[in-house]
Amino acid sequence: MCALCLARGVPEPATVADHVEPHNGDVNKFFLGALQSLCQPCHDRHKKREELWGYGCDVDADGWPVDPRHPSNRLSQAKSSVMNERGIRGQGPGPDGSST
Numbered sequence: 001m002c003a004l005c006l007a008r009g010v011p012e013p014a015t016v017a018d019h020v021e022p023h024n025g026d027v028n029k030f031f032l033g034a035l036q037s038l039c040q041p042c043h044d045r046h047k048k049r050e051e052l053w054g055y056g057c058d059v060d061a062d063g064w065p066v067d068p069r070h071p072s073n074r075l076s077q078a079k080s081s082v083m084n085e086r087g088i089r090g091q092g093p094g095p096d097g098s099s100t
Contacts, residue, residue, distance in 0.1 A: 001041040002044055008058065016043040023053055 005012035014037030023029035038093060050056050055069035065072050 001037065002042050003036045004038060004042040012039045014038055015040050016041050017098075018047060 002010075002012040002014045016038045016100040017035045018038045019029070019059070020034040020036050021029065023033055048055065055065075055071070058066050060066050067073065
């Protein structure tokens, strides 16, 4: 079964053995590197996009990116880091649902 489809809860037969880490022409990585099973559409779209952009584009039920490397998540991580450095504690969601 396709590993990426299964992560989304969709059982799809796999047709491609994909290198988990790109081998970039390294013969040892090509022959000895870890593989995962993917369907052709996931290999051609999702995996290639992730390799080019450096993050996946899947979203959760609320529409937020699930990949911690996504720019939206990096911004919130940076904000949390700065707030922690300055000793500022978030107050949680306000009455309108926005957080501080």
